[in-house]
Amino acid sequence: MSAVASPQLPQWQYLYGKPAVTATIRSAPEHFIVDEQLNFEPSGSGEHLLLQIEKRGQNTQYVARQLARLTGLRMRDISYAGLKDRHALTRQWFCFKWPIKQELNWQDWQIEDSRILQVVRHHRKLRLGALKANHFQLTLTDVSNPEALLERLAQIKNGVPNYYGEQRFGRAGANLALADSLFGGEKIADRQIRGLALSASRSYLFNTVLSERIARGLFNQVLDGDILQLDGSGSIFQVDNADSTLQQRLLAGDVHPTAPLVGLEGAVVSQQAEQLECQALAPYQRWCQGLVDYRLQGARRSIRLVPQNPGAAVTADSVSLSFALPAGCFATSVLRELACYRDGSRPLAELD
Incomplete structure (x- = not known):
C-alpha cells in the first residue's frame, strides 16, 4: 500500500488546538536568525581549523563548496555539524584539516553573502551532529493578535x-x-x-x-x-x-x-x-x-x-521570539503551536 495518497502533507494534530493567531515568518533573512552551539569547546591547538561563518541567504553546502575552492581541498574534506536553512541569517561552524605551519590567508577570502567571524584550531575533525543546541531569534510580522500569541507562548513552555x-x-x-x-x-x-x-x-x-x-x-x-x-x-x-x-x-x-x-x-x-x-x-x-x-x-x-529560555517582545504587529532547541529539532514545530503562519520566503525558500 502506498503511504502517500497525494503529495499534500497531512495536518498533524496540534497539542493546544489550532491557533487562531495568524502571522508571517521569514519576511527577511534577518527575521530568522540561528546560532549554533557546539557540544565541545575548541582546544585552540591541533591540525584542524574551525571556522565560524555567518551566512545570509546561502545554504550550508554552498559555503562548504566555496571553502573547498578557496583551500584547494575536496568537498568531502569540508565538514560541518549541521545543515541550516538558506532563507535565514545563520552562524555555523565549518572544519577542515590544515597543516599547522602552512599559511592560510583566510582574512582575504570573499564568500558571497557570508563572512568569517572567527577561526580557531582544534585537535579533531568536526563531526555531523556535534551540537549542543541551536539558538533562535525569530521575528514574526503581520501578527493578527500579539497578546494572544504571548498567551500561547506561556502554554508551550511545558x-x-x-x-x-x-x-x-x-x-x-x-x-x-x-x-x-x-x-x-x-x-x-x-x-x-x-x-x-x-x-x-x-x-x-x-x-x-x-x-x-x-x-x-x-x-x-x-x-x-x-x-x-x-x-x-x-x-x-x-x-x-x-x-x-x-x-x-x-x-x-x-x-x-x-x-x-x-x-x-x-x-x-x-x-x-x-x-x-x-x-x-x-x-x-x-x-x-x-x-x-x-x-x-x-x-x-x-x-x-521543550524550548529553552523562551522570551518575547512585541512591537506594533510584530513579535520577536527567542529560544534554544536541542540539535535535530525544528523551530517551525514550536511556531506551529503559536500561530498559523505564512512563510514569507516561499517560493524562494530552499532548505538543506
Missing part, C-alpha cells in the same frame, strides 16, 4: 510536539513521493537523493505515531510498555508498568515519551504502547519494511520538545 518540520519532506511532499517509488522497487542511484527519501519517510512515520498519540489524549501520559527518554540525554529505558511516580516525573519534565525511528533492531515498546504504535503504522507496512531492507538502524526520539 513542551510542544517534537514533529519533524515540513522542510524534511520536500516541497509539497516531493521527498515522500520519492520514498514511495523507492519502496515500490524503483532505483535511485544518487546516494544523497536516496538518503533524503529514506529520511523523509522515517520522519513521516515518526510524526504519524506522535500525531496519533495526541489524538488519543496520551501525549503527557506514561503508558504500560513505553520507552522513556531522560531529559537532556539520549538515554532511554523501558517501562513495564506505568505508575504515579513515573507520571509525576513526566509532568515535571524529567522524562519524555518516545516514538520510533523505524529501522533494524533498536528498542521496541510493548503492551499498551506497542498497540498504539502498531495501529498508527498499520497502513505503512511497506514503508516500514523498506526502511529495514535499506538497513537503517532503528532508534527512538522524544515526542516532546
